[in-house]
Amino acid sequence: MTAFLRQSVVGLRLLLVLTVLTGLLYPAAVYAVGRTMPERADGSMIEVDGQVVGSRLLGQPFEGDEWFLPRPSAAGDGYDPLATGASNLGPENPDLLATVEERRAEVADREGVDPAEVPADALTASGSGLDPHVSPEYAALQVARVARHRGLDEGTVRGLVVEATTDRELGLLGAPRVNVLELNVALVMLD
Numbered sequence: 001m002t003a004f005l006r007q008s009v010v011g012l013r014l015l016l017v018l019t020v021l022t023g024l025l026y027p028a029a030v031y032a033v034g035r036t037m038p039e040r041a042d043g044s045m046i047e048v049d050g051q052v053v054g055s056r057l058l059g060q061p062f063e064g065d066e067w068f069l070p071r072p073s074a075a076g077d078g079y080d081p082l083a084t085g086a087s088n089l090g091p092e093n094p095d096l097l098a099t100v101e102e103r104r105a106e107v108a109d110r111e112g113v114d115p116a117e118v119p120a121d122a123l124t125a126s127g128s129g130l131d132p133h134v135s136p137e138y139a140a141l142q143v144a145r146v147a148r149h150r151g152l153d154e155g156t157v158r159g160l161v162v163e164a165t166t167d168r169e170l171g172l173l174g175a176p177r178v179n180v181l182e183l184n185v186a187l188v189m190l191d
Contacts, residue, residue, distance in 0.1 A: 044056040044057050046181060046182065046185055048185055048188060048189075053181070053185065054181045055132075055181075056132060056179055056181065056182065057132060058079070058081060058130050058132055059071070059073060059079055059126075059129075059130045059131050059132040059133075059180065059181075060079050060132075060181060061073070061078055061079050062180070062184060064149075065110070065145055065146070065148075065149040066146060066149040066150050066187075067146065067184050067187070068134075068139060068142050068146055068178075068180050068183050068184055068187075069142065069180070070131075070132070070134060070180040071121045071122060071124070071125060071126060071131060071133075071134055071138070072103060072122075072123070072124065072125045073125050073126075073129040073130065074086050074087040074125035074129040075125075075128065075129030075130055076129075078129075079129070079130060080129075081130060083129075084128050084129055084130050085127075085128065085129055086125060086126070086127045086128070086129060087125060100123045100124065103122065103123045104118050104122075104123055107122045107123070107141075110145065111141050111142060111144070111145055112144070112145070113141060117141070118141070119135050119137045119138045119141065121134055121135045121138050122134070122138045122141070132179050132180060132181055133166075133177035133178060133179055133180065134177070134178050134180055135175065135176070135177065135178070136161065136165050136176050136177070136178055138178075139161045139164070139165075139178040139180075139183065140158070140161060143157045143158050143161060146187070150187065150190075152190065156190070157187075160183060160186045160187065160190075161178060161183065163186070164178050164179060164182050164183040164186060165177070165178050166178070166179070
């Protein structure tokens with residue numbers, strides 16, 4: 001057997017072994033681990049009365065003063081998972097600065113607060129444009145409006161915000177946050 005033929009046989013054996021390992025066994029193992037947590041593996045869908053209303057992982061738009069509103073989105077025409085992304089405008093870009101000031105005035109007017117009280121996440125989109133969370137401060141800013149338009153006690157709505165607030169991961173990573181879809185589902189459950 002020549003050296004070329006020997007090396008070719010070794011190469012084919014290696015190809016076969018790696019194909020089985022990386023093409024069959026590894027994907028099967030990942031699938032099996034995913035099936036141990038079907039809630040996460042299937043998109044973390046939220047259902048209301050047996051109907052899927054969205055995913056815990058993706059922001060979505062809400063319209064109307066009776067809802068908690070998410071942070072702005074730069075994904076496509078807004079919350080488009082096929083066009084996810086940021087605006088890519090720098091912090092001193094005149095277009096971004098104008099948009100932020102426009103949003104600040106709009107949020108302050110809608111919530112009946114001083115423009116200086118509007119939190120940053122009410123003004124800027126996330127890096128993906130699909131962040132499903134807002135800060136507890138932005139959620140708290142919206143409590144009075146939502147309670148008024150739903151005919152609910154502000155304390156009840158504030159309690160929903162507190163219940164929906166998730167702390168930092170492992171107590172130190174990230175920031176406290178409120179999932180807007182989960183909070184709005186909690187409002188529906190009050191009806």
